[in-house]
Amino acid sequence: MATTTTATVSIGQELPRLVKDLPQRRIDAYSGVRPNYIHSDEAFARKRGFRAPLAQAMMSTAYVSELMTRFVGTGFVKGGTMSMTFIKPVFAGDRLTVHGVVKEQHPEHGRTRVVVEVWCENQDGDKTAIGTATGLLD
Amino acid sequence: MIEFPRLTYERLQVGEEFVSDTFLVTPEEIETYAFAVDDHHPWFFEDSPFGGPVAHPTLLGNQALRLRHSRYTVPGGLHAKMEFEFVEPIRPGVRARSRGRVVDKYERRGKPYMVTEFTTEDETGAVLVRGRFTQMLFRD
Numbered sequence: 001m002a003t004t005t006t007a008t009v010s011i012g013q014e015l016p017r018l019v020k021d022l023p024q025r026r027i028d029a030y031s032g033v034r035p036n037y038i039h040s041d042e043a044f045a046r047k048r049g050f051r052a053p054l055a056q057a058m059m060s061t062a063y064v065s066e067l068m069t070r071f072v073g074t075g076f077v078k079g080g081t082m083s084m085t086f087i088k089p090v091f092a093g094d095r096l097t098v099h100g101v102v103k104e105q106h107p108e109h110g111r112t113r114v115v116v117e118v119w120c121e122n123q124d125g126d127k128t129a130i131g132t133a134t135g136l137l138d
Numbered sequence: 139m140i141e142f143p144r145l146t147y148e149r150l151q152v153g154e155e156f157v158s159d160t161f162l163v164t165p166e167e168i169e170t171y172a173f174a175v176d177d178h179h180p181w182f183f184e185d186s187p188f189g190g191p192v193a194h195p196t197l198l199g200n201q202a203l204r205l206r207h208s209r210y211t212v213p214g215g216l217h218a219k220m221e222f223e224f225v226e227p228i229r230p231g232v233r234a235r236s237r238g239r240v241v242d243k244y245e246r247r248g249k250p251y252m253v254t255e256f257t258t259e260d261e262t263g264a265v266l267v268r269g270r271f272t273q274m275l276f277r278d
Contacts, residue, residue, distance in 0.1 A: 020176060030174035031200075038214050048214070048276065057217035058203060062175040062196045069179060069195070074187050077195055082222045089216075 004071055006105065006112045006137050015071050015100035015116065020063050022055045024092040031056050050089060057086040060129040063098045064118045071100065072114065072135030084131035088122070095123045100133070112137045145210035147250035147275055152243055156205035156254075158236040160261070161198065165230050168193045186227070193228040198236065198267060202256040205238040206273075218251060219272040225265045233261045241270070250275045 031039040038045050038054050045053045061084055068076040090096060100116045113134050120129040171194050172178050186192045206212055242253035251274050258267040
């Protein structure tokens, strides 16, 4: 599906952004529902000091995976990597925008590994997750 | 029988190993995941360049992240860091199992953290995904 090749990638290139809404229903589908669980039990989340249930940070890795699969294609699904740090909580009802900028490319076993700086921002412009993701291009 | 003691920083041992149960990757699980993360890429439902559909690369992440639940009752916590290496596509029909090992634990700003390295394999032992994650533990 992706048509990205080494010939079409440039350092500093911005990937098409993704916008993701996180209603409680999707969080429930991702994490499951149970009592005393920060992702589905509002009272428990408040007891732990949060204003609402939290989306699992792992959901942001899925968003970065989507960003990279759409950009790199098969070379992310087989041979891709991701390294993320979760720096702010994401709450039920938040909207995230997922960003990526190409930082470098280097040869690897006859192919090219493209390194992308990635991050998620909430609706207030605060970064919630930062990191890098890589994939292989032909 | 597993006793499931409550997980505490003091009880947790570096070097401890965990093994998950197997998880059958079904088309319905792939569809549920697609709904949860609002990603309906055609490779997940139709054909892909790998021959047949494949699952989201991160589909099995929670199997790894929940490894500690195979031995402990976990009071909850926050996910601080995640590293993935996607080795092979995850195909429907695979029975996946994750294995993990606690490689570090530390306290930072008064909060306890644990670091786990994991691999997720299919029923033949072929590695699908490997990685490492850091979790903060809630204290009671």
